[in-house]
Amino acid sequence: MELLNGKEISGQKREELFEEITRLKNNGITPGLAVILVGDHPASRSYVLSKQRTCKELGMHSVLTELPESTTEAELLARIGAFNQDPSVDGILVQLPLPPHISERKVIEAIIPEKDVDGFHPLNAGKLFTGDPAFVPCTPLGILEMLKYKNVDIKGKRVVVVGRSNIVGKPVGQLLLAEDATVSFCHSKTNNLAEHTIQADILIAAAGSAKLVTKDMVKQGAVVIDVGMNKVDGKLCGDVDFEKVKDVAGMITPVPGGVGPMTITMLMNNTVLSAKRRKAVKGAV
Numbered sequence: 026m027e028l029l030n031g032k033e034i035s036g037q038k039r040e041e042l043f044e045e046i047t048r049l050k051n052n053g054i055t056p057g058l059a060v061i062l063v064g065d066h067p068a069s070r071s072y073v074l075s076k077q078r079t080c081k082e083l084g085m086h087s088v089l090t091e092l093p094e095s096t097t098e099a100e101l102l103a104r105i106g107a108f109n110q111d112p113s114v115d116g117i118l119v120q121l122p123l124p125p126h127i128s129e130r131k132v133i134e135a136i137i138p139e140k141d142v143d144g145f146h147p148l149n150a151g152k153l154f155t156g157d158p159a160f161v162p163c164t165p166l167g168i169l170e171m172l173k174y175k176n177v178d179i180k181g182k183r184v185v186v187v188g189r190s191n192i193v194g195k196p197v198g199q200l201l202l203a204e205d206a207t208v209s210f211c212h213s214k215t216n217n218l219a220e221h222t223i224q225a226d227i228l229i230a231a232a233g234s235a236k237l238v239t240k241d242m243v244k245q246g247a248v249v250i251d252v253g254m255n256k257v258d259g260k261l262c263g264d265v266d267f268e269k270v271k272d273v274a275g276m277i278t279p280v281p282g283g284v285g286p287m288t289i290t291m292l293m294n295n296t297v298l299s300a301k302r303r304k305a306v307k308g309a310v
């Protein structure tokens with residue numbers, strides 16, 4: 026079994042990004058990310074701070090807007106509108122989940138697609154579907170980056186995705202389909218889940234259910250990607266029963282230290298990409 030070490034792989038990618046950002050800054054372009062956090066969900070706060078820290082480390086411009094739980098939808102939409110217009114901001118991320126009185130759909134659609142570094146806007150989601158990708162969601166992109174870094178064969182392979190969220194499950198399936206994998210989607214209503222997962226050459230667990238994937242569900246030598254971020258007895262735990270599955274998997278991501286750090290790195294990647302595109306449109310690059 027080989028560990029897919031997200032910290033190590035993302036460290037490598039961050040070095041490349043740092044060099045690229047330095048080059049851009051020498052040309053008068055500083056990529057900028059605006060993050061908006063509504064309410065005080067403790068996990069969200071720590072993820073957002075981690076995004077801010079990474080921006081700083083890479084020498085990017087970053088703005089954090091923390092708004093109270095009581096913020097109205099109109100107020101949040103107005104903040105997004107201001108960042109849409111702000112030339113120093115290349116990427117806008119509104120941390121999900123939002124309080125129940127705010128429509129996530131409206132918020133996502135309010136971000137101009139050119140600054141939607143999360144890749145959640147329906148235009149960007151549609152472009153991934155049609156094979157004309159603009160911004161690809163960060164977790165799927167991070168997964169692809171890890172597979173490529175380890176030279177994992179994707180073409181013609183069987184990929185099974187467990188989970189069908191708009192943020193991970195659906196886009197990661199589309200991304201790997203575009204890499205010529207044979208992709209199946211499983212979810213909470215799938216009959217005989219193990220019958221599907223056991224066939225996977227690459228198994229992606231993104232269902233949000235702690236230790237859902239057990240040893241008997243994994244083919245010998247399979248590449249297992251664990252996207253789960255579950256809190257069990259105060260401890261972070263993935264969707265895969267790592268301690269047992271590691272004995273059958275060919276490669277496996279740990280939680281923490283797997284997909285999570287890659288997600289943040291690809292957010293930086295998308296912000297840099299946005300800065301380059303936006304300045305190119307204006308003729309600066």
Ligand SMILES: Nc1nc(=O)c2c([nH]1)NC[C@@H]1CN(c3ccc(C(=O)N[C@@H](CCC(=O)O)C(=O)O)cc3)C=[N+]21
Pocket residue numbers: 071072075118119120121122143163254261280281282283284285286287288289
């Ligand atoms: N608009 C939006 N975009 C997101 O990308 C987004 C979001 N909302 N809402 C929440 C989820 C979750 N998410 C994580 C990113 C990194 C780690 C991460 O780096 N985790 C570390 C440590 C985690 C820990 O120790 O608590 C690891 O896995 O090693 C986790 C979770 C981004 N999300």
